[in-house]
Amino acid sequence: MNCTKCKTKAAIKIPRHHAAFCRGCFTNFVHDQVARAIKSETMFGKDDRILVAVSGGKDSLALWNILLKLGYKADGFYVDLGIGGYSERSHTMVRQFADTIGVPSGAVLHTHTVEREEGAGIKELAQLVHRPTCSTCGTIKRYQFNRAAVVQEYDVMATGHNLDDEAARLLGNVLHWQEDYLDKQGPTLPASVDGFAKKVKPLYRLSERELAAYCVVNNIQYIVDECPMAQGARTLLYKEVLNRLETESPGTKQYFYWGFLEKQRKKRASSEGMLERDQALLHPCSACGQPTTAEMCSYCKLMARAKREVSG
């Protein structure tokens, strides 16, 4: 099979686009998909300062790389969760990328160490507050990532969620008809109020498989293993099921997720904006001042509970 663009020998097939690419044209294809995502979802411009959440996995390192290659001002933000060897290995991958590609391109790597800042590793914190590790981790990462972006005056926060992530999340929300979550599931969430940074997902047009191939083709080293605390079997099951549908009928994931975005766009155009609703619901957290719908935000509640457990 030959490359759809330059007709030399193809290295990767993209069935849902009825295309195949050589290594060079594949890299251009990936960059082009991200450029289209940034433009069509009005994510950011060349003057904006972007903070990229990097975990050491393929998606986030690919994202940081692509943004730098496209000429954006993108710094990295890494959260060291304190999960023994896994955190050490992922931190090494992130540092290695920052040293060899990030810093030479003028980018900075910020690191937040949970054991130092929150006083204990993620596993211990979750046990202290009697909550699942993944939801504890989510609360801390979302909070600290947003805080870093706001305090250091970044214009936008970017995460490495890909098409598979978004389609799986959409399938879960649709299977349970989670209307509220459905409303908030888009590649661009505006900075609805002061204290909440704008959030974007520039990889939503690219699949997991394509991002893994991008890292291999571009010599980006990443941590392959999933977090040992496990992402939750549910997401993996949804991905498996979507892959089954994709194999039978290439393009299923993209039609599913993009079709949803199209539908949301129409809906939004004809209804009260999320922005106004959010502004009406949110006010500053009584402890830290960040916006929340409750009296105290979920991060401060979590940390207060952990402190009570330690002292009690």
Place this chain on the structure above:
Amino acid sequence: MNCTKCKTKAAIKIPRHHAAFCRGCFTNFVHDQVARAIKSETMFGKDDRILVAVSGGKDSLALWNILLKLGYKADGFYVDLGIGGYSERSHTMVRQFADTIGVPSGAVLHTHTVEREEGAGIKELAQLVHRPTCSTCGTIKRYQFNRAAVVQEYDVMATGHNLDDEAARLLGNVLHWQEDYLDKQGPTLPASVDGFAKKVKPLYRLSERELAAYCVVNNIQYIVDECPMAQGARTLLYKEVLNRLETESPGTKQYFYWGFLEKQRKKRASSEGMLERDQALLHPCSACGQPTTAEMCSYCKLMARAKREVSG
């Protein structure tokens, strides 16, 4: 494991209801689910005359049996598609049920023979009009079933669509965000205009597996093989995928479909009714007088084309 109701030895487990039943209590459970469907979706009453579409398969024969056992006035309508041995075997099953259970309960079996009425078997007709067999078959069955109900003044038409059928159809519509089809997918479609009978699906609360078990427990003989013209791999694929999700998390199908119905109910309450929209769009077919959105209805178009092909 013991029966959830009477504590004797259980014969069938229903994981999504966290229940198990002996044969007698299982039959009551099935009848109860149908009674709840009829009531909650205001399908019909004891005085209404119901026409049940029977194919000879487990779902439609179970439905006819359940309606008679619950004391409803339900007649059967069978379409002989003229698909060789398959049609012969399914016709035998339907006749056998009608003779042993239907007629003794005061019910009548109507038969429409495609080869006689439309002049050729379904396969030949599809070839004549250059359309897939399944869609040709659907057009003819829907048309003749509705015509029989209207001409013979039945109050409502009932089909044997079960939870698996409806969940698979919903998944297909959601994956492609078919808004129009989504709007029309419910267990009760009102008789929107003169010439369209009301349509109901009283089995929407029961799974394929439960209906097969119901037939076995109640000695109802049915044709096991799928139609040789094939239902379409797509529906089977959606069912497979939903079964995979159901195994991991019992109740997925029911939450998915019932949750959808709940959502539609809320939506309908707050928006213009389907009824008014339909009435605005429909008018009598120029050939047969049945309601259609086009100048000539799809059945008459199909038959006109077949006649042209034969004479041309």
